[in-house]
Structures are given as C-alpha cells and as structure tokens.
Amino acid sequence: MITQLSVATIWVTDQAEALRFYTEKLGFEIRADVTHGDFRWLTIGLPSQPEIEFQLGAIKPSEQFTQEEVNHLTKLVEAGQLSIGPWKTDDCQKTYETLKNNGVEFVQPPTERPYGIVEAIFKDNSGNIMVLTQDKP
Amino acid sequence: MEYTKQIQIARQILECEYTTSITVEQLSHRVALSPFHLIRRFYRAYRQTPHQYVIQLRMNKAKELLINSDLSITAICLHVGYESLGSFSTLFCKTVGIPPTDYRLCGQKIRKSSYIPLCHYHLHGLNSTLNP
Numbered sequence: 001m002i003t004q005l006s007v008a009t010i011w012v013t014d015q016a017e018a019l020r021f022y023t024e025k026l027g028f029e030i031r032a033d034v035t036h037g038d039f040r041w042l043t044i045g046l047p048s049q050p051e052i053e054f055q056l057g058a059i060k061p062s063e064q065f066t067q068e069e070v071n072h073l074t075k076l077v078e079a080g081q082l083s084i085g086p087w088k089t090d091d092c093q094k095t096y097e098t099l100k101n102n103g104v105e106f107v108q109p110p111t112e113r114p115y116g117i118v119e120a121i122f123k124d125n126s127g128n129i130m131v132l133t134q135d136k137p
Numbered sequence: 138m139e140y141t142k143q144i145q146i147a148r149q150i151l152e153c154e155y156t157t158s159i160t161v162e163q164l165s166h167r168v169a170l171s172p173f174h175l176i177r178r179f180y181r182a183y184r185q186t187p188h189q190y191v192i193q194l195r196m197n198k199a200k201e202l203l204i205n206s207d208l209s210i211t212a213i214c215l216h217v218g219y220e221s222l223g224s225f226s227t228l229f230c231k232t233v234g235i236p237p238t239d240y241r242l243c244g245q246k247i248r249k250s251s252y253i254p255l256c257h258y259h260l261h262g263l264n265s266t267l268n269p
Binding site: 007015016017018019020023024028029030031032033034035036037038039041045047050063064 | 183184185193196197200231232233234235239240243244245246247248251252253254257260
C-alpha cells in the first residue's frame with residue numbers, strides 16, 4: 001500500500017543557481033546531493049517538514065531530454081507554467097516580508113481571498129510561480 | 138570497443154590521483170593516447186572532459202568532508218588538491234551553488250545513504266552498477 005509521497009520535482013534552468021535560491025532565500029536544507037557523470041541528484045526540503053523532499057531537476061540536454069525538449073521545457077518553466085505548490089505558512093504577511101527582504105520577487109503581495117485564505121505569489125529564480133498561503137482562522 | 142580500455146584506465150587514474158596536479162598531457166601519455174583523442178573519447182564515454190571529471194571528484198570529496206568531518210574549509214581545500222582557498226571557494230560556489238560554509242550549514246540533513254533512484258538511472262542512461 002502506498003503510504004506517502006517522498007519526492008516531488010521542481011524543474012529548474014540552473015541547478016546550482018536554484019540551490020542558492022532555495023537555501024539562501026527560502027530557507028530550505030539539502031537532503032541529498034549525489035553526482036553520477038553529468039547527472040546530479042539534488043534534493044532539498046523544508047526543516048519543518050522532514051518527510052518530503054523536492055528534487056531540483058536540471059533542464060539540460062541529456063539522455064532524458066533532447067535540445068528541442070530542453071528549449072520547450074525551459075520556455076514553460078520561465079513562463080511559470082509548471083509551478084508547484086501552494087506552500088503553507090502560519091503568517092503570510094510576515095513570511096512575505098522576510099522573503100521580500102531576502103530578495104524574492106513577488107508577483108502579488110498577501111491578499112485575502114473569499115475562499116478562506118490569505119495568499120501571496122512569488123517566483124523562483126527559474127521562473128516557477130509559487131503560491132504562499134495562510135489559512136484564515 | 139576501440140580505446141574503451143584506455144579511457145577506463147584514464148578514469149581510474151583520475152579517481153586515484155584527482156588530488157594531485159596531474160595534467161591532460163601526463164594522463165594521455167600514461168594511456169598512450171594523444172591529448173586530443175583522450176579528451177574527445179573521454180567526453181564521448183562520460184559526457185565530461187577529464188578536467189571536468191577531476192573538478193567533480195574534488196567537489197564530491199569536498200562536499201563529503203564538509204558534511205562528515207570537522208575539518209576546516211582551508212584543510213578541505215588543501216585535501217582535495219587546491220592551494221588557494223579563494224580559487225577553491227569560487228569554484229565550489231560555481232559548481233555546487235553555494236559557498237562551502239553554507240553547504241556545511243544547509244547540508245546537515247543529507248543522508249549518508251543518499252542514492253539516485255533507479256528510475257533516474259534509466260532516464261539518464263546511467264550505469265547503475267557503477268557507484269557514483
């Protein structure tokens with residue numbers, strides 16, 4: 001029986017740059033970093049959620065992707081069309097301010113929604129759109 | 138396959154001597170290939186040049202030492218074959234993504250038993266019988 005999701009993929013245009021962004025600006029920690037040839041298996045996770053990690057999947061020509069597929073996937077990522085989330089927070093306004101001070105680019109500041117949440121929207125350094133949500137009491 | 142054995146030997150030499158300042162000329166002499174053919178055939182086999190492979194080996198060792206030892210950054214720099222701390226830190230930052238000190242801090246939760254899931258070996262055409 002399947003019990004839980006352990007790894008999800010975030011597609012990034014530059015793995016090293018993405019690692020810098022997710023650790024320095026968002027506060028993620030590294031969970032796995034294994035290199036085999038030109039393939040790097042790199043996963044990160046949130047300190048508050050040890051049971052799930054995110055693979056920073058490099059979009060580059062390889063056995064997996066042709067140059068044409070890389071070009072297509074890069075366009076989708078840069079346009080924010082392959083985003084994952086939402087991320088949860090206890091205090092959307094405070095997290096928004098912290099991340100903004102860290103240099104994270106926000107598309108939308110914290111906004112109350114009629115469906116019971118406060119949400120803000122930011123981008124990672126590859127272009128992935130991320131939603132940050134807080135449940136309203 | 139032609140030259141396969143020489144390329145494998147070149148790789149083994151690098152894996153043993155990556156902390157030294159072995160040059161492509163020295164390596165090519167030891168496997169009886171010209172530097173041009175060594176680089177071309179090595180790249181064809183491993184999708185990396187010998188120089189890139191040495192950097193990868195050095196960075197992998199540095200990452201391992203940062204997580205699993207209390208050695209100073211300077212000691213690690215020297216251990217993996219760099220004489221200049223500045224050059225090592227710059228290269229580490231460029232290839233790994235973050236400075237060595239940050240890696241030590243952010244990498245405390247890296248599992249010692251980290252592995253590449255088998256499905257990715259198939260996706261990326263990796264030989265799963267070889268340890269990374």
